[in-house]
Ligand code: HEC
């Protein structure tokens with residue numbers, strides 16, 4: 001009698017255990033998806049700023065700074081020169097001062113220069129841009145901490161939220177996130193391990 005009951009009882013217990021296990025496995029999967037979704041959204045908000053013209057105009061993949069919302073070639077054929085600060089006669093600092101000039105429409109911030117070619121982002125995918133940015137061989141030897149500091153404190157980065165007027169007296173567009181939002185997504189993404197989501 002016990003022997004006959006034994007097998008169904010055994011199966012019943014197994015089924016019970018499997019049923020009990022299921023919800024917890026399921027929760028873990030959902031949690032991972034939520035974390036990944038959150039990371040994707042943080043990454044994309046960060047990149048919405050990085051790929052904005054205010055940043056991209058100084059991070060071209062050639063030697064010419066770009067201007068305006070449609071990335072026009074810089075007036076007067078200005079080029080990076082040997083040190084990214086322009087040629088002798090056309091140094092960036094000759095025209096670009098420490099502050100925006102609201103009369104002439106020349107934008108300005110301390111140490112105005114073109115980002116080195118290894119930090120060129122134009123025409124790259126979000127993943128490619130971020131891979132470049134994270135690579136100490138290409139980013140000027142910056143670790144994660146230094147990148148966070150650069151993106152939350154450097155005057156050229158912060159200039160994007162105070163870009164002044166162009167030569168026609170029109171306000172330049174600011175990035176789609178506020179300065180404070182950008183700083184918090186930068187911190188959050190790096191704290192989360194700086195994971196580039198797949199399919200970017
Ligand atoms: C006026 C030109 C200029 C603007 C505008 C500018 N940058 Fe840069 N950027 C530079 C220069 C020059 C460097 C290199 C200087 C250095 O490494 O300290 C640089 C370096 C960087 C780096 C270092 C790592 C790397 O691989 O690029 C990051 C990150 C960066 N910029 C982000 C931004 C973001 C984000 C914006 C817009 C919110 C921006 N920059 C706007 C000129 C600019």
Ligand code: HEC
Pocket residue numbers: 053054057058065066067068069074075076078079080081084085086087090091092093094095096104105106107112113114165166167168172
């Ligand atoms: C002869 C003066 C002059 C020199 C030299 C010069 N610029 Fe400019 N730059 C301007 C003027 C004027 C504008 C504004 C154009 C406009 O708003 O239509 C401008 C705009 C820009 C912008 C556009 C910002 C934006 O997002 O729209 C960038 C980037 C820039 N310059 C980078 C540089 C760099 C880097 C150098 C040195 C390699 C340099 N410039 C040298 C006069 C100059």
